[in-house]
Amino acid sequence: MESTFESNGFKVHIITEGLREREDKLIFQAAQLMVNVIGDPAFKVFCENYKYEVIKTGAEVLNGKVDNEADINLNVDRSFGRKCIGYTYKSSAWQYICQWVMNSWGPEDIASNLAHEWCHKMSYKHEYKRTSRRQYSVPYAVGDYVEYVCKKKLLKKKL
Ligand SMILES: [Zn+2]
Numbered sequence: 001m002e003s004t005f006e007s008n009g010f011k012v013h014i015i016t017e018g019l020r021e022r023e024d025k026l027i028f029q030a031a032q033l034m035v036n037v038i039g040d041p042a043f044k045v046f047c048e049n050y051k052y053e054v055i056k057t058g059a060e061v062l063n064g065k066v067d068n069e070a071d072i073n074l075n076v077d078r079s080f081g082r083k084c085i086g087y088t089y090k091s092s093a094w095q096y097i098c099q100w101v102m103n104s105w106g107p108e109d110i111a112s113n114l115a116h117e118w119c120h121k122m123s124y125k126h127e128y129k130r131t132s133r134r135q136y137s138v139p140y141a142v143g144d145y146v147e148y149v150c151k152k153k154l155l156k157k158k159l
Pocket of ligand 1 (some may be wrong): 117120126139
């Protein structure tokens with residue numbers, strides 16, 4: 001499946017392969033949340049230290065196009081018992097979310113992971129170990145911010 005979401009000139013273009021209907025729905029909900037957060041002017045303010053000018057270009061290392069668009073190719077890893085959330089490889093345009101995550105997480109957390117893995121596509125790295133510095137890496141900072149904003153909005157809706 002394929003879809004594009006837009007907010008204030010920033011886009012998320014997402015392609016999925018082999019997902020179940022429920023999973024596609026969840027991913028597209030998450031992509032909508034991600035574009036809402038990254039397209040919002042508040043993201044620019046947050047980004048002061050996290051290279052906003054680079055992020056908004058949407059120029060992934062592998063395709064290099066400055067298109068103001070996050071190009072996300074997403075697949076679900078269905079290997080049994082895999083202890084991961086999501087991952088990606090430098091050499092591939094695809095990013096993966098593990099099956100158990102798709103079964104138990106809501107769109108806000110999935111949006112956070114989409115953004116995190118996409119930051120890797122934009123060349124940003126972090127330490128593998130859980131160090132105190134890791135949360136300040138671009139993938140964690142952006143992913144955590146997306147989650148924070150989505151959940152804050154959710155909370156407001158419930159009040
Ligand atoms: Zn990562």
